[in-house]
Amino acid sequence: MTSQSMHKETRVAITILTVDDSPSMRMLLKAALVDLGYDVVQAEDGVDALETIDGAAPDLVITDINMPRLDGFGLIEQLRVQDHYRTMPILVLTTESSDEKKQRARAAGATGWIVKPFDPEKLAAAIRRVLH
Amino acid sequence: MNLDEIQQIFFQECEEGLATLEGCFAAIRGGADDPETINTVFRAVHSIKGGAGAFGHERLQAYTHSYETLLDLVRNGTLALSDDLVGTIIAAFDVLSDHIAAARDHEEPPADAAMLERLSAAATGGPAPVAEVAAPEPEPDPAPVAAAGDGFDDLFAMFDDESTAADEPPAWQVVVRPSASALDHGGEPLLLIRELVAMGATVMSVDTSALPMPAEVEPERSYFGWTLSVPGTNDEAAIRGVFDFLDGDVEVTRLVDEAAAQAAAAAAEAAAIDALLDGIVSAPVAEVVAAPPPAPAPTPVVEAPVAAPAPASAPNPAPVAAAKPAAAPIPPTQQTIRVExxxxxxxxxxxxxxxxxxxxxxxxxxxxxxxxxxxxxxxxxxxxxxxxxxxAIRAQPMKTVFSRVPRIIRELEQETGKRVRLDVEGEMTEVDKTVVERIGEPLTHLIRNAVDHGLESTDDRLAAGKGAEGVVRLSAAHQSGRIVITVADDGRGIDRVRVRAKAVERGIVSADAQLSDEDIDNLIFAPGFSTAATVSNISGRGVGMDVVRKNIQALGGRIGIQSRLGHGSSFSMSLPLTLAVLDGMIVTVGEQTFVVPLSHIVESVRPGQGCVKRMSNNAAVFDVRGTYLPVHRVADQLGIVGAATEPAEAVLLVVESDGGQGVLMVDTIQDQRQVVVKSLEANYQAIHGLAGATILGDGRVALILDVDALISRWRRDNVRRDLAA
CATH class of the missing domain: 1.20.5 (Single alpha-helices involved in coiled-coils or other helix-helix interfaces)
Structure with missing residues (x-):
């Protein structure tokens, strides 16, 4: 076991995997989540997320939808077929709050959504609604 | 990294995005119209829009929205990529570059009206269905909903302001019916119900009609429905917002009481209401809010002028109210407030x-x-x-700690290859913030211990006739003024023969020591004790259970074990609800006054002659209904002179401690009362045997005894004496 994971034991926090292809959005999201007291692991797109997720063992995934290689919906579909991630909370970042988009996100297997632009309150509320 | 720095990165991305777009346009000009190229164009513009929104560049955001709308139509095949359209898209790109430059250099955004018009024309210029999408405004989606919502707020603000200015607005009735599949994909309606309860809601009834016979219950289906009453000061959007993620139906209705509705209607200006109603009725949200159960929303308002003079139970007389018809909406009620x-x-x-x-x-x-x-x-x-x-302000639910456990379990599953199911109970149990903050570490250790040492490997479990999946149960509950947190497993249980052998080998107890099962179990907490034959990565790394116990003791708590060989072990931590006050027994020893925490005291006895047997020079045992307990003289341990030396002249307190039961000998009992704990560490320094200090009613300082430390010290002294003998 690495010293890093030993360290984890004494400092157990909730880990959130954020998936976004835009570095500035990733940073913005990370800054907001760290402020809220969460540990953040980042991935650049769906493929990266699939490679990262097992090691990161996040409690929640927040993913953008439009991304190269594998988009947010594709990512969720691939996660949901794995028993381990079947009921893990996943929030999608969307720029639109239309019912159609929400329906689409739900059909893809998302637990909920965060409409961009988000503020910390909005982020905290969304997380509170999916995380025990 | 601050916001400005992140914003600089955003502008770098914009530059990259523009470069990507240039490349794509070159390809498109060269005849490429494959989906991936179009998709890349869309994504680049979409990303810029997202960042523009995040950093508050509204004009850029609005512009990219229109641009994106057109690109989306191309992407989904609604619009074919004609030369004309390519021209428009590339022309729009130039304006986008100007927009980004302006936002970056804090300059006025470029004039984009003509370009917006061209984008919108191009979007509507396509086949029929396009018109629907792009028709109303540059911001087609949020706009109408928001407008309707505002209309409602205004309407209700008017109701509130005029009819019940002093009273609360009528409560909301919220009927929640999650669909059977609401638990799929990590949905948890209960979290939403709890959030609503945190807003002041009361659960009026639970609809269990969909619940099948127990044998048919599928744990991942949702069967319940709830009816809640929510204080009227909450606004409807906030209530609906809670259920945004819910897969199912939510009805939110004002429980308008008739008199209040009529009074409100009387006061309102009919014209203003009509105008508002026109807006509302045509709006999509209107059907959701039906005011009083018997009639739809508009009805009482329209009837109002007729019924107006009758009840007049409104606190404000009508004329006063009518004088300010266009009152500003009441500010939203604050649900929480952050305090340093x-x-x-x-x-x-x-x-x-x-x-x-x-x-x-x-x-x-x-x-x-x-x-x-x-x-x-x-x-x-x-x-x-x-x-x-x-x-209570400092109280927090255990949930904040418990929510980290599933992840620890997942990690442990990976590390050990064992399959573990976690059952959690009582996560909403509230405890002091300090406890929440400091319980994490010992709890983690116990969880790791349960999975690593407690649970058998899958093969061993199957061989023992158990299910392949081990169970770790985590619970929190209030019990007689304390919180009890339990970590239990259904694993192999404590092998007392092995534990004892190990303890003897390590010199923790003598080979011929008389030990009860409880004593043996408690050996696990002895410093330097470890039963793991091979030191594993997970829990056996030198930080033993003694540290867990120390952490718990530091919180004023105790930890106990119950174990059955082959059936599993259960570790219970009993902690005070708050560390700031404790119920204590005020006792005298010599000329000193001490406080013994009441939670430790089992009984107090004035011993008769012969109840106390002398063992050696200093040791004595007290016969409590057949069980001999070690007598511990507080005076001797703390070096107090002038105290009673004969048990017959003293009072004996039978106490419960981590090291088992024991007896404390004090001179007299003065009183029993709640005391405020003052830390010795913060004001002086930590002293072994003392848990803190307090100020008594007469202004004197009294020290609070650390019962666990006193009893364990006695035991250790005795063991040493045994070993030396």
């Missing part, structure tokens, strides 16, 4: 001082022969209530 921890701690401290002063006052009055005063009794009650309310 320092301020809160100061409040807690002050209330503590108040409790002490109140006790001093009461004592002084009674000493001076003052007869009981009613007001003083009231003051006593109020002080206590104030103290409890203040402590």
């Amino acid at each position: 921890l320092d301020r809160l701690d100061r409040l807690v401290n002050l209330v503590g001082e108040l409790v002490i002063t109140q006790a001093m006052l009461a004592q002084r009055l009674s000493e001076n022969g003052c007869p009981p005063i009613d007001e003083l009794t009231d003051l006593d009650h109020l002080t206590r209530e104030l103290q409890e309310s203040t402590m």
